[in-house]
Amino acid sequence: MTLDDLAFHLNEHAGAEGTTFDAVVTENDILEVVCSNNDEFPIHITRTETQLLSVTPLFSIAEVQPGKVDELNATFLRLSPAVPLSSIGLQGQTYILFGAMALSTRFDVIAHEIEVQAENTIEVLEAVEHLLA
Amino acid sequence: MGVLRDMLTALKGGANEVGEAIVDANAIRILEQEIRDAENAIGSAKQSLTRMKASEIRLKRDMATLATDAADYEKKALAALNAGEEALAAEVAERIAELETDRGEKATEQAALDAEIHKIHAMIKSREKIIAKNKRELDKVRTVQELQKATASVSKNFAATGSTEHRVSKALERVKAKQEGWQDRMQAGEWMEGQEAGDDIDAKLRAKGIGGATGGAGDVLARLKAKQAAA
Numbered sequence: 001m002t003l004d005d006l007a008f009h010l011n012e013h014a015g016a017e018g019t020t021f022d023a024v025v026t027e028n029d030i031l032e033v034v035c036s037n038n039d040e041f042p043i044h045i046t047r048t049e050t051q052l053l054s055v056t057p058l059f060s061i062a063e064v065q066p067g068k069v070d071e072l073n074a075t076f077l078r079l080s081p082a083v084p085l086s087s088i089g090l091q092g093q094t095y096i097l098f099g100a101m102a103l104s105t106r107f108d109v110i111a112h113e114i115e116v117q118a119e120n121t122i123e124v125l126e127a128v129e130h131l132l133a
Numbered sequence: 134m135g136v137l138r139d140m141l142t143a144l145k146g147g148a149n150e151v152g153e154a155i156v157d158a159n160a161i162r163i164l165e166q167e168i169r170d171a172e173n174a175i176g177s178a179k180q181s182l183t184r185m186k187a188s189e190i191r192l193k194r195d196m197a198t199l200a201t202d203a204a205d206y207e208k209k210a211l212a213a214l215n216a217g218e219e220a221l222a223a224e225v226a227e228r229i230a231e232l233e234t235d236r237g238e239k240a241t242e243q244a245a246l247d248a249e250i251h252k253i254h255a256m257i258k259s260r261e262k263i264i265a266k267n268k269r270e271l272d273k274v275r276t277v278q279e280l281q282k283a284t285a286s287v288s289k290n291f292a293a294t295g296s297t298e299h300r301v302s303k304a305l306e307r308v309k310a311k312q313e314g315w316q317d318r319m320q321a322g323e324w325m326e327g328q329e330a331g332d333d334i335d336a337k338l339r340a341k342g343i344g345g346a347t348g349g350a351g352d353v354l355a356r357l358k359a360k361q362a363a364a
Binding site for chain 1: 275283298301304305
């Protein structure tokens with residue numbers, strides 16, 4: 001499934017809990033998806049030859065309270081097993097929440113994963129909000 | 134190989150600015166070219182392997198024919214000996230010797246070919262494993278590149294300077310407010326459905342003639358008349 005196909009299907013789709021999606025393929029060939037259950041943190045989907053990657057940039061290191069980066073990292077490591085469908089990582093200076101799916105993944109499963117990632121983003125951010133500036 | 138280790142080294146070395154390539158694009162192209170070359174080499178090796186296998190099969194068939202011929206001549210030589218035809222038997226024996234020499238040569242050739250086939254086969258298998266490993270490594274690099282691409286497009290908006298204070302908190306507040314609004318609308322919707330389904334408890338009570346309801350103009354008039362009588 002190409003990113004354009006995925007965008008088309010997502011825009012037509014409604015999740016089990018009524019979640020809808022706004023999906024646009026950007027100039028850089030990234031599919032930007034805004035889920036109605038969390039429209040503040042869009043999910044960026046990209047693909048390699050074998051997998052689809054869904055990335056939610058969370059915040060930059062500069063947004064962490066001074067001296068709290070170690071505590072934040074430790075919190076993220078503890079949180080990670082609680083959100084097994086999404087991983088937490090550091091890309092450059094940006095903390096990200098991300099997931100990976102095989103290219104052969106069925107559309108309804110992809111849509112569900114995106115919905116879950118949007119929800120996980122809120123939960124993860126709530127858990128570390130007190131460490132952010 | 135250790136592509137991941139190399140990438141981490143690059144990151145620690147400072148190649149971690151947003152938008153800066155962790156892995157040199159040239160290095161990726163070289164890795165891709167190596168994989169393609171190795172695949173092409175394996176393709177030609179498989180073709181020659183097929184040709185060699187065909188030669189080996191033909192040699193085996195020739196050897197079998199030579200053995201059958203030799204056995205056939207042996208019977209004939211024995212028959213000649215039994216018939217007292219010593220000279221003829223000697224001629225046949227020579228023919229048998231030729232056939233056996235021929236067979237021996239083909240057997241040597243076949244053994245050498247068989248060894249070569251096994252060697253090439255093992256080489257193809259091992260090259261295929263290396264290619265599969267290289268492909269996995271390449272996929273790791275591409276994954277990191279794609280993650281970087283996906284992150285970079287948004288990160289530019291993030292506060293590297295701290296100018297958007299409480300950005301995350303404010304965004305979370307907005308999301309939660311929307312979710313609450315959505316939940317309120319859901320509840321309102323359920324209430325509406327309940328109303329439409331005659332689920333209103335007051336309506337049920339009224340239906341049974343209990344509580345709440347005013348008696349309308351008739352009651353008011355009766356009350357006024359009662360006041361008038363009392364006055």
